[in-house]
Amino acid sequence: MSIVLPGERVPAQHVNLKLGPGLLQASNVSSSTNRTSPSIFATRAGSLNHSANGSKWWVENNARRYVPAAQESVIGVVVQKQGEGFRVDIGSAHSANLDGLAFEGATKRNKPNLKVGSLIYARVSLAHKDMxxxxxxxxxxxxxAEGFGELKGGFLVRCSLRLCRQLLDPKHFLLPLLGSLFPLEIAVGLNGRLWINSQDAKCIIAIARAIEAADPDAQGMGEDDVRTLLEHP
Structure with missing residues (x-):
């Protein structure tokens, strides 16, 4: 992990390279060969991170507002029905558009009947600063569907963007710990939202407290402290 500044070139290379928040691919013209070649630049200051196989790269910082990036999973709230689709709040500067046909098996006669206030687990298919x-x-x-679609029941937990990305790391302690103690369903949105569900309200409250305690932007507890919190509430 290294620190990068806006405009700094990033050595991101992979056959299936995917860029997350804080990175931009631009064409660079070589003065010696007069050929254009793609280069990756940082668009914000922060720590440069990449997945274990090096296919996904992003810049991590303490931003509070989510900046959409293509292919990322998010949890949104339907705020408006419009025509054949919906407007969805995903915590970014602008609401997102969700077409009524953007569901598995959806047709003009058979579409999800989402209501204002419904929670959805979705994938960002288009993210551009001007759109x-x-x-x-x-x-x-x-x-x-692969788990995407309307989230029914359960409880929405808001947390830091940093924790959401950490939870996608199989080596992070929190989700395996929670799964060993409670029957658990969870959807991780990279926009600072987690959807959790369990067998009863008591379990859901305990899980929500553990997530808040482990959040590095809040209490930042480690595995032993979170386990103690859950075993001795």
Whole structure:
């Protein structure tokens, strides 16, 4: 992990390279060969991170507002029905658009009947600084739902953007710990939102407290402290 500044070139390379927040691909013209080649630059200051296989790169900082990035999973709240689709709040500067047909098996006669206030788990299909983000509720490759769609029941927990990214790391302690203590359903949105569900309200409250305690932007507890908190509430 290293610190980068806006405009700094990033050595991100991979056959299936995916850029997350804080990075931008631009064409660079070589003065010696007069050829253009793609280069990756940082657009904000922060720590440079990448996935274990080096296919996903992003810049982590203490930003409070989510900046949409293509292919990222988010949890949104339907705020308006419009025409054949919906306007969805994903915590970014602008609401996102969700087409009524952007669901597995959806047709003009058979579409989800989402209401204002409904929670959805979606994938960002389009993210551009000059356009409103667009969402889809199916996997890009299989075209199957793969867990995307309306989230029914459960409870929405808000946390830091940093914790959401940490929870996608299989080595992070929190989700395995919670899964060993409670029957648990969870959806991780990279926009600072987690949806959790369990067998009863008592378990849901305990899980929400543990998430808040482990958040590095809040109490920042480690595994032992969180376990103690759960075992001796």
């Amino acid at each position: 409103e983000p667009e969402l889809e509720c199916f996997d890009a490759q299989s075209r199957k």
